[in-house]
Amino acid sequence: MLRLRSSITRNFSRSMVTICEVGPRDGLQNEKMIVPTNTKVELIERLAKSGLTTIESTAFVSPKWVPQMADATEVLKGIAESPNLDHSKLSFPVLTPNLKGFERALEAKSKHIAIFAASSEGFSKKNINCTIEESLERFKPVCVAAKKNNVKVRGYLSTVIACPYDGPTDPNQVAKITEKLLEMGCYEVSLGDTIGVGTPSTIDKMLRTVTASVPASKLAMHAHDTYGQGVANCTVALDRGITTFDASVAGLGGCPYAKGATGNVATEDVVYMLQGFGLANEIDLVELAKTGKWISDILGRTGARAGNAICAKLL
Numbered sequence: 001m002l003r004l005r006s007s008i009t010r011n012f013s014r015s016m017v018t019i020c021e022v023g024p025r026d027g028l029q030n031e032k033m034i035v036p037t038n039t040k041v042e043l044i045e046r047l048a049k050s051g052l053t054t055i056e057s058t059a060f061v062s063p064k065w066v067p068q069m070a071d072a073t074e075v076l077k078g079i080a081e082s083p084n085l086d087h088s089k090l091s092f093p094v095l096t097p098n099l100k101g102f103e104r105a106l107e108a109k110s111k112h113i114a115i116f117a118a119s120s121e122g123f124s125k126k127n128i129n130c131t132i133e134e135s136l137e138r139f140k141p142v143c144v145a146a147k148k149n150n151v152k153v154r155g156y157l158s159t160v161i162a163c164p165y166d167g168p169t170d171p172n173q174v175a176k177i178t179e180k181l182l183e184m185g186c187y188e189v190s191l192g193d194t195i196g197v198g199t200p201s202t203i204d205k206m207l208r209t210v211t212a213s214v215p216a217s218k219l220a221m222h223a224h225d226t227y228g229q230g231v232a233n234c235t236v237a238l239d240r241g242i243t244t245f246d247a248s249v250a251g252l253g254g255c256p257y258a259k260g261a262t263g264n265v266a267t268e269d270v271v272y273m274l275q276g277f278g279l280a281n282e283i284d285l286v287e288l289a290k291t292g293k294w295i296s297d298i299l300g301r302t303g304a305r306a307g308n309a310i311c312a313k314l315l
């Protein structure tokens, strides 16, 4: 514990942290109810008002596979036309699984996409209907087209701790595919503990292996809170020098192709932890907590722990 605290202080004085808010995409893709487009745009506006600047807004995936994201073009139109969003300061990444998704995103004037691979064959097949190798081949032309069109490419790598179909993942496999995604042109790779089974110990082991060949500045942590380890796992990632964290307001989320994958780690909980270290102070936690309550009420969800505690004090 002492080692953790001292190295965290060292890391923090050197770098700022970034939150990639994934609620409007990862958070809503698994909801039973199809959230109306205008509610999605309002959610994005509220998140931006709380000081979040990177907000993953939708996914240009097949609407047959994920009907919740069928309105991707309309969401980006709503964002573009919103008088409440300062586009010079904000970024709205979108998921693109293939060239067709990229072309749709480009047509909708996206400047920031994310491709998504898996560390395990079972999840790759279920999620994007191809092997890992086939997916990497599929992403190559997407990266080339993105570069040509001046579009930033983020990479995701799922099942970095374990796969719901194949079991535990070898950290060397995570390192190998992360390197491939970076070579392909991703500016960073977000490491997804898709089913939230990681603990500080297994996350640390995986990150120790990956950071042996990839700088921590090229990595992000994408934690799920299935077993209540999300914030602890982000703290371990921070200690390993990672300064970008994916999180979802109110802890919404889960992957439709990973059985038992409940919500992402809640943005309110992660920001509360970070602010305890004197970081992420540009984020208005009260505003964020109110947004978490607002969307939880709409979806009939319980919300995030830190968010609920803050809202209780406001009453």
Ligand SMILES: CC(C)(COP(=O)([O-])OP(=O)([O-])OC[C@H]1O[C@@H](n2cnc3c(N)ncnc32)[C@H](O)[C@@H]1OP(=O)([O-])[O-])[C@@H](O)C(=O)NCCC(=O)NCCSC(=O)C[C@@](C)(O)CC(=O)[O-]
Pocket: 026, 029, 059, 060, 061, 062, 063, 064, 065, 066, 095, 097, 098, 100, 101, 102, 104, 116, 127, 128, 129, 156, 157, 158, 159, 192, 193, 194, 222, 254, 255, 256, 257
């Ligand atoms: C990859 C595919 C498309 C392959 O799906 P497929 O069925 O193998 O695709 P296909 O190329 O054979 O095409 C079948 C049909 O889909 C259409 N199609 C094809 N591509 C697109 C597209 N982009 N947009 C719209 N339509 C598309 C295509 O035009 C065709 O239409 P039809 O001729 O039958 O009318 C499908 O499997 C898919 O969309 N999968 C996405 C699943 C998904 O969104 N999962 C959740 C996101 S990943 C995640 O949550 C994990 C993460 C990132 O958060 C990190 C973590 O926690 O680990």
